[in-house]
Amino acid sequence: MTQPQTQVLAAxxxxxxxxxxxxxxxRGEQTATQLAGPLPVSRPAVIKHLTTLQQHGLVSSRRRGREVLYSANPSRLIETARWMANVAATWEAGLLRLRALAEDTR
Structure with missing residues (x-):
């Protein structure tokens, strides 16, 4: 089963x-039209990307009249960064044990 953090990284x-x-x-809240402006993709393509980001908790949206405003949700990214730091710490501890074993056999 894929962990939620790996799904965030894939997104x-x-x-x-x-x-x-x-x-x-x-920049804060933006519409899909504003986000598509400088990109080489269409507004519908940007909406698909926003949907993926929203599904993984990285973006939230709210309606303002006929517009939909999107904003970044940093908590999900922070959670993923913490997970990555834990993975790195586990690897580091394993490498230190391996190094100690290698030095003991000299």
Whole structure:
């Protein structure tokens, strides 16, 4: 079974989705039209990317009249960063044990 954090990383592996999330984090709320402006993809494509980001908890949306405003949800990214730090710490501990074993056999 895939962990939720790996699904977040998979969602962020797409350069367009990464750009959209970064833009929302830097500029705050944006519409799909605003986000599509500087990108080489259509507004419908941006909406699909936003849907994926929203499904993984990285983006939230709210209605303002006829517009839908999207914003970054940093808590999900922070949670994933913590998970990655724990994985790195586990690997580091394993490597230190391996190094100690290698030095003991000298």
């Amino acid at each position: 962020l592996a797409d350069p367009t989705r990464w750009h959209v999330l970064q833009t929302l984090a830097e």
